[in-house]
Amino acid sequence: MKLIMAVIRDSDNDAVSQALIEAGFRVTRIASTGGFLRRGLSTLIIGVSADRVDQAIEIIRQSTAPAVEPGMRRATLFVLPVDQYTQI
Amino acid sequence: MTHQENSAPQPEPHQPADSQGVRLIMTAVIQLQDLDKASHALEEAGLAFTHLSSTGGFLGRRNATLLIGLRPGQEEQAVTILRKTCRRRVEYISMPLEGSPYQMPLSTPVNVGGATIFVLPVERYEEIQ
Numbered sequence: 001m002k003l004i005m006a007v008i009r010d011s012d013n014d015a016v017s018q019a020l021i022e023a024g025f026r027v028t029r030i031a032s033t034g035g036f037l038r039r040g041l042s043t044l045i046i047g048v049s050a051d052r053v054d055q056a057i058e059i060i061r062q063s064t065a066p067a068v069e070p071g072m073r074r075a076t077l078f079v080l081p082v083d084q085y086t087q088i
Numbered sequence: 089m090t091h092q093e094n095s096a097p098q099p100e101p102h103q104p105a106d107s108q109g110v111r112l113i114m115t116a117v118i119q120l121q122d123l124d125k126a127s128h129a130l131e132e133a134g135l136a137f138t139h140l141s142s143t144g145g146f147l148g149r150r151n152a153t154l155l156i157g158l159r160p161g162q163e164e165q166a167v168t169i170l171r172k173t174c175r176r177r178v179e180y181i182s183m184p185l186e187g188s189p190y191q192m193p194l195s196t197p198v199n200v201g202g203a204t205i206f207v208l209p210v211e212r213y214e215e216i217q
Contacts, residue, residue, distance in 0.1 A: 007138050032140045041138055061216050078113050079212035
């Protein structure tokens, strides 16, 4: 089990969440803010089994719109190991 | 988020965590009053971060949670910055006076922490350009 934290733009949030949910991933969205004066980011928290990490990342890659300015990132992804995963 | 590698973009999008990649993520819960100072200091130091609005469990006050991606060697720097910018404060909450027949609330001092920091390992880090 892995936890993916994906920082994406607000404007991509609907498309990304929808695409992930359609593929059977569970997504939690947190409104977040980038560094100084960089508003409008969302952080998605996605719990995935280890063998589906690549698929989730590929979906995020495909459902984010191209960056408006060159050099800007579409998404920043952290994959964290999970010691224990329980659903109640 | 700022990052310094813009000038030398990686040719392959699938970039495994190399020596320059983010290896740790720091989750720091800080007081809302300290957010401006802390974010300015982190920004100046070139540390990439994002922040979330959160609420403390005990006092129920609004606070901020910072997620800071750390490259090798940046951990100490981040802790030092938070230590300098996030102050420990005394807040007062009213509690009913125990054993008193009157409903007189008593002001009780509570120490509110400067920052609560968790550092977690990052197995894989990717930037989608």
